[in-house]
Amino acid sequence: MNSLILAEHDGHKLKPATYRAVTAAQRWQSPVHILVVGHSIAAIAQEAAAIHGVARVMLLDAAALAHPLAEDVADLIVRLSRAYQVILAPHTAFGKNVLPRVAALLDVAMLSDVMTILGPKTYVRPIYAGSVHVTVESADTVQVLTVRASSFAMAATGNGAPIVTLAISAETSPATSYGVRWLGATHNVSGRPDLVSARVVISGGRSLGSTAQFQAVLAPLAEKLGGALGATRAAVDAGFAPNDIQVGQSGVVVAPELYIAVGISGAVQHTAGMKDSRVIVAINHDADAAIFQVADYGLVADLFEAVPALTEALK
Amino acid sequence: MKILVAVKRVVDSNVKVRIKPDGSDVDVAGAKMGINPFDENAVEEALRLKERGLASEVVAVSLGTAACQDVLRHALAMGADRAILVETDLQLQPLGIAKLLKAVVEREQPGLIILGKQAIDDDAGQTGQMLAALLGVGQGTFISALEVLDGEIRVTREIDGGTETLALRLPAVVTADLRLNEPRYVKLPNLMLAKKKPIQTYNAAEFGIDASPRLKQLNVAHPPFRKPGIMVNSVQELVEKLRVEAKVV
Numbered sequence: 001m002n003s004l005i006l007a008e009h010d011g012h013k014l015k016p017a018t019y020r021a022v023t024a025a026q027r028w029q030s031p032v033h034i035l036v037v038g039h040s041i042a043a044i045a046q047e048a049a050a051i052h053g054v055a056r057v058m059l060l061d062a063a064a065l066a067h068p069l070a071e072d073v074a075d076l077i078v079r080l081s082r083a084y085q086v087i088l089a090p091h092t093a094f095g096k097n098v099l100p101r102v103a104a105l106l107d108v109a110m111l112s113d114v115m116t117i118l119g120p121k122t123y124v125r126p127i128y129a130g131s132v133h134v135t136v137e138s139a140d141t142v143q144v145l146t147v148r149a150s151s152f153a154m155a156a157t158g159n160g161a162p163i164v165t166l167a168i169s170a171e172t173s174p175a176t177s178y179g180v181r182w183l184g185a186t187h188n189v190s191g192r193p194d195l196v197s198a199r200v201v202i203s204g205g206r207s208l209g210s211t212a213q214f215q216a217v218l219a220p221l222a223e224k225l226g227g228a229l230g231a232t233r234a235a236v237d238a239g240f241a242p243n244d245i246q247v248g249q250s251g252v253v254v255a256p257e258l259y260i261a262v263g264i265s266g267a268v269q270h271t272a273g274m275k276d277s278r279v280i281v282a283i284n285h286d287a288d289a290a291i292f293q294v295a296d297y298g299l300v301a302d303l304f305e306a307v308p309a310l311t312e313a314l315k
Numbered sequence: 316m317k318i319l320v321a322v323k324r325v326v327d328s329n330v331k332v333r334i335k336p337d338g339s340d341v342d343v344a345g346a347k348m349g350i351n352p353f354d355e356n357a358v359e360e361a362l363r364l365k366e367r368g369l370a371s372e373v374v375a376v377s378l379g380t381a382a383c384q385d386v387l388r389h390a391l392a393m394g395a396d397r398a399i400l401v402e403t404d405l406q407l408q409p410l411g412i413a414k415l416l417k418a419v420v421e422r423e424q425p426g427l428i429i430l431g432k433q434a435i436d437d438d439a440g441q442t443g444q445m446l447a448a449l450l451g452v453g454q455g456t457f458i459s460a461l462e463v464l465d466g467e468i469r470v471t472r473e474i475d476g477g478t479e480t481l482a483l484r485l486p487a488v489v490t491a492d493l494r495l496n497e498p499r500y501v502k503l504p505n506l507m508l509a510k511k512k513p514i515q516t517y518n519a520a521e522f523g524i525d526a527s528p529r530l531k532q533l534n535v536a537h538p539p540f541r542k543p544g545i546m547v548n549s550v551q552e553l554v555e556k557l558r559v560e561a562k563v564v
Contacts, residue, residue, distance in 0.1 A: 094475070097444065122533070131332055134535045135533040136530045182480075280544070
């Protein structure tokens with residue numbers, strides 16, 4: 001039996017989370033296949049084929065799949081599922097949208113946000129905003145799971161796995177039967193590294209005070225360190241930062257080499273998304289802030305003075 | 316159009332969850348319980364659609380023990396018209412919940428089903444998608460905006476790096492992001508009124524559905540604590556530590 005990974009890409013490039021999912025899939029010691037779905041994605045299939053540990057790339061390239069819908073991708077995976085004992089995707093908005101649908105159609109349980117794979121059916125995953133880790137064993141014959149990208153290393157490249165092109169047919173073309181139409185998308189372009197895979201993340205809380213100050217205080221430091229910007233839910237709700245950079249229980253989970261928390265109180269809903277970072281720095285004017293309990297280096301200071309000073313000192 | 320909203324009873328988000336001494340499970344005895352925050356957004360959205368004349372009835376449904384009545388009362392106090400409790404002592408997991416919800420949908424025939432995008436206890440985030448799959452309908456997950464048009468809805472979904480807009484034919488299943496709306500406060504008189512609204516109870520066994528757990532919990536543990544950090548007194552000292560000790564800049 002084989003393992004199937006649903007590739008995550010943006011239409012141009014394979015996302016780093018896919019390379020990490022390949023590492024996770026090695027745990028089953030069975031051939032790993034990657035499914036790449038989209039339109040004009042031959043180059044992405046080549047990237048997938050180059051990942052070490054990949055035995056086969058399955059490519060479905062169709063104009064109607066330029067913006068793959070969960071309904072179509074789930075049906076496709078279910079049709080391919082007979083050959084697989086493991087179906088896995090990174091725990092991203094795309095994976096979270098598709099895989100529960102696959103699991104329900106296969107009548108199997110699903111494991112979300114898996115951090116450790118202990119055995120072929122045994123996993124560790126976070127519950128209660130990561131304040132508790134639970135070890136669970138699945139009773140199902142097919143394992144369907146999303147994996148936390150930051151918990152698994154990037155797989156190496158240099159491989160040349162065969163690419164199998166799936167034929168477009170009534171079977172594989174998107175079903176209009178569900179009555180779902182893709183209308184459009186907006187993408188926040190920052191020019192900074194991808195938040196999930198960035199080496200450095202600078203995050204801000206509501207005490208930044210405004211969108212302008214959020215940018216003015218944090219962006220130069222992010223620039224200096226080649227880092228990505230993150231935010232708390234409070235900062236997102238206040239409109240200082242876009243939703244897709246929210247770090248925490250209901251947002252993105254990151255584990256960079258360096259995480260700098262600026263003006264962040266340290267609620268468990270936020271720390272759930274960053275406490276596995278290698279080095280955590282907290283800058284907050286409140287000496288009693290909970291964030292200092294997870295920080296390696298804490299500085300009690302006015303962020304409007306300390307952050308520009310830090311940026312300057314790093315020059 | 317009738318809207319069905321699923322609500323889950325969970326440990327309050329401010330509670331620090333304890334673990335039983337034998338490590339078999341979390342210890343939530345006596346902990347403050349309440350409606351899952353994302354489900355509160357789901358109820359709020361249904362009520363707003365009704366208030367704008369776009370829905371005729373809002374029905375809240377919960378699954379679990381009789382204790383779940385309190386979150387149904389909360390939904391009723393917010394303004395839901397009636398409530399359904401599917402009673403069971405089973406330890407419910409997303410697939411079982413989706414199967415039971417499907418049975419409720421088949422009885423109620425709602426035009427739209429709204430759920431929270433995840434529950435803050437198990438953080439699974441699966442039930443809405445599973446329900447949509449079992450019903451064979453379209454899904455709009457992690458939505459931050461919803462618009463009702465003639466026979467279809469348009470939703471804005473939160474995706475990695477931005478948002479996406481979909482049109483969904485009804486019936487459909489959508490799951491609420493916290494950004495969808497700001498749930499109203501429940502006023503005390505409404506809480507009193509809610510006690511008079513009906514809660515219809517089904518015994519889950521009546522549905523003849525196998526909702527037993529597929530995942531066996533082996534143990535729970537708190538994640539290892541980070542080793543205690545240090546406080547620095549100045550930006551200069553911080554830079555020094557990051558360079559020399561942590562070697563990260």
